[in-house]
Amino acid sequence: MKELSLNILDIAKNSVKANADEVRITLTETDDIFKISISDNGCGMKSDFLATVTDPFSTTRTTRKVGMGIPFLKLAAEQTGGSFNIESKHESEYPDSHGTVTEALFYKNNVDFTPPGDIISTVTTLIQGSPDIRWIFTHTVPNGEVTLDTDELKAVLGDVPLDNIEVIMWITDFLREQYSDLEYSFT
Secondary structure, three states: OOOHHHHHHHHHHHHHHOOOOEEEEEEEEOOOEEEEEEEEOOOOOOHHHHOOOOOOOOOOOOOOOOOOHHHHHHHHHHHOOOEEEEEEEOOOOOOOOOEEEEEEEEEOOOOOOOOOOOHHHHHHHHHHHOOOOEEEEEEEEOOEEEEEEHHHHHHHHOOOOOOOHHHHHHHHHHHHHHHHHOOOOOO
16 A cells, blocks of 8 residues: 555444444554554454464455455555564453453554554545544654544534544544644654
C-alpha cells in the first residue's frame, strides 16, 4: 500500500468484521520509529487460524481466496528493519477477554518506510462507516499527542449520530487542529 493510513483502515475494518464494539488505534512516533497498534474486543481468532494469518492465502473472506492486509502490513514493517506481531484470543476460549491486538513497528530512516498518509481521513472514514463502535484514537508524537474518543463525542451530542455529515466535518477539523497545533507533517 502507498501509505500506512490505508493499512490502518484495512486492519481496523477487520475489527469491525469481528463484531468489536471498541477499537483502539494507537500510533506512537519518535524521530526514528513509527509504531501502529490496533486492538479490539471482537470475537478474536482461533489459534489454528492465527498461526496462518500472515499467509496471503489465508482468509476468512468468501469472495476471494487471498487476504493481503495483514501480510502487506507485516512486509512493510519488516522491510524497514522493524517488526510485526499479532495476538488474538477467540471468544470460545476466552469469553470475558477476547479480541485481537495487531502491532507493527517501522524504522522511519529506512528508504523503504511508507509515509503515514492521510490519517485524518482514515479515522473519519472508520467512524462514519461504523458509528456505533467506540473508536479511541491516539497519535503520540515527540512534541505532543492527538486524541479522539467517540464515547466523549456521544456524551456531548446526545441523539445526534456520529455519521451525520456535520459531525464528520467537525471531527475532521478537530483532528486537523490538533495536528496543526503540533506542527505535524504527514510526509
